[in-house]
Amino acid sequence: MPEPGKNILEFNNHHFKNRLPFVIYCDFEACNIPMQSCTPDPDKSYTKPISKQEINSYGMYVHSDYPEIYKSQYFHYDGDDVDKPILNKYEEDEFQEATECYICGKEFEENNKVREHDHLSGKYRGAACQSCNTKEDANNLYGWSMSKKLPTKDFKWEEDPDYYKKVPKGRGCLIKCDLKYTDKCKKKTIKYPLAPEKTRPKKEELSNYQLNLLGNKPLDWLAKYINFNTEQRTKSKSDFEKDLWKLMNNSFYGKTLEDIRGRSEIKLLTDREEVKNI
Numbered sequence: 001m002p003e004p005g006k007n008i009l010e011f012n013n014h015h016f017k018n019r020l021p022f023v024i025y026c027d028f029e030a031c032n033i034p035m036q037s038c039t040p041d042p043d044k045s046y047t048k049p050i051s052k053q054e055i056n057s058y059g060m061y062v063h064s065d066y067p068e069i070y071k072s073q074y075f076h077y078d079g080d081d082v083d084k085p086i087l088n089k090y091e092e093d094e095f096q097e098a099t100e101c102y103i104c105g106k107e108f109e110e111n112n113k114v115r116e117h118d119h120l121s122g123k124y125r126g127a128a129c130q131s132c133n134t135k136e137d138a139n140n141l142y143g144w145s146m147s148k149k150l151p152t153k154d155f156k157w158e159e160d161p162d163y164y165k166k167v168p169k170g171r172g173c174l175i176k177c178d179l180k181y182t183d184k185c186k187k188k189t190i191k192y193p194l195a196p197e198k199t200r201p202k203k204e205e206l207s208n209y210q211l212n213l214l215g216n217k218p219l220d221w222l223a224k225y226i227n228f229n230t231e232q233r234t235k236s237k238s239d240f241e242k243d244l245w246k247l248m249n250n251s252f253y254g255k256t257l258e259d260i261r262g263r264s265e266i267k268l269l270t271d272r273e274e275v276k277n278i
Helices: 089-097 141-146 183-188 223-234 239-256 272-276
Strands: 022-034 051-064 073-078 113-117 124-129 150-157 172-174 214-219
Touching: 089 124, 141 239, 223 239
Parallel strands: none
Antiparallel strands: 022 051, 051 073, 113 124, 150 214, 172 214
């Protein structure tokens, strides 16, 4: 019998109280096919299989509270090939032969290769390592972006105006250019506008560095830090640990985008002499 004080069931998963924006309901149907098996030893415990289940159909309902993002839909399929793999033969062969992650380009470690796919269409995109596939938290976009190469050294001015057309391997560049944003292009990128900006800076507001083409040598100096946090998150055993390692990446990302120009430093002084020294 449970001990006094421990004989009460209590709901503790309060983080499940919030309504989820997307929910997926799935179900398979199968036929029970009779099968023959060997006569078991009556002197020992055993399980005797009497039939085999063969899948004949499946159904899936995706419910969405945000139809502007994804509309609720029902899918179903039935046929002899209903249990076919998600990947076709070509894709499966490509996955088995892959030796490098298609996202980060690093070689796979043992038991670290997964089939990365689009979570909306289900389309296979390539073989990826666990850290790159970490739900890309939607796929770990903060971590993914910060693990890419960034310019850190070997800056120099490029005199060739066509330099951007033939940037050497291992180099990058910053380009000053005029952007023609057509109405057709705007329609295609309505959810993710190109080159977003709050204001249009005047020429006199820009420095010489911003007015010219600047060559550089990019370095993925954040990748080690990002990959470590991402890997630790995959090993987490509690929601607290998962949130902690995610925040280690997201908070850093947020700090790099902070606009400190609008900040004000305020000091409260009570001493007249101290005020004179400011």
